[in-house]
Amino acid sequence: MNKTHVIECLRFALEAQLSTAQAAAKTAHDTATHEENIAENKYDTLGLEAAYLAQGQAQRVNDCHLSIIEFEKAFKIAVSSKVAIGSLVCICDEDENLKWYFLGPLSGGLSIKIKDTTVYVLTPLSPLGQLLMDKQQGDEFSFTIANKSTLLEIISIS
Template identity: 85%
Template sequence: MNKNHVIECLRFALEAQLATAQAAAKTAYDTAIHEENIAENKYDTLGLEAAYLAQGQAERVNDCHLSIIEFEKAFKTPTSKQVTIGSLVCICDEDENLKWYFIGPLSGGLSIKIKNTLVYVLTPQSPLGKLLINKQQNDELSFTVANNTTLLEIISIS
């Protein structure tokens, strides 16, 4: 897997998230200030609810901007022999299934598809991210989810 290609795809995905958040924020703002949402009495809360939604969407836009800034820092991190923020990691499980992870500063759960292969963003705060940080190629790990333990091996780090 080419790390530079992964980085470009992540940039595109982050920009797409930002565009979606901006569109949602604009829609929420327009709804909040629309004349039909002016309260007619003290029990009419539609306008207030729309304002809260607009505020939440604005915060989401700010989070997207922050993700882009933090990822740009991570993209510039030099390749290390240990898993760090900015590492592209390939892991093999007991059934010899390969999974690819980009260790990112934020946006855990984001995934991109490259040539029918999914690359998932993990943060160091996630359970698997915590386990991977500072590990090296060929290290074997034991990962438990819901009382189900899986043995993993780090195949590559770039």
């Protein structure tokens, strides 16, 4: 897996998230400020609810901007022999299935598809991200989900 290509795809995905958030924020703002949403009595809360939604969407836009800034910092971190923020990691499970992860500063759960391979963004705060931090190529470790333990091995770090 080419890390440079992964970084470009992550940039595109983060920009797409920002664009979606900006469109949602604009729609929520337009709804909150539309003349039809002016309260007619004290029980008419549609305008107030729309204002709360607009505030939440504006915060989402700010979070997207922060993610882009923090990822740009992570993209510039030099490759290390240990897993750290900015690492692209390939892991193999007991059944020889490979999974790819990018350790990012934020936006855990984001995923990108490159050809037939999915790369998942993990943060160091996630359970798997915590286990991966400071591990090296060839290290094996156990990961438990829903009382099922799986042995994993780090195949590569770039």
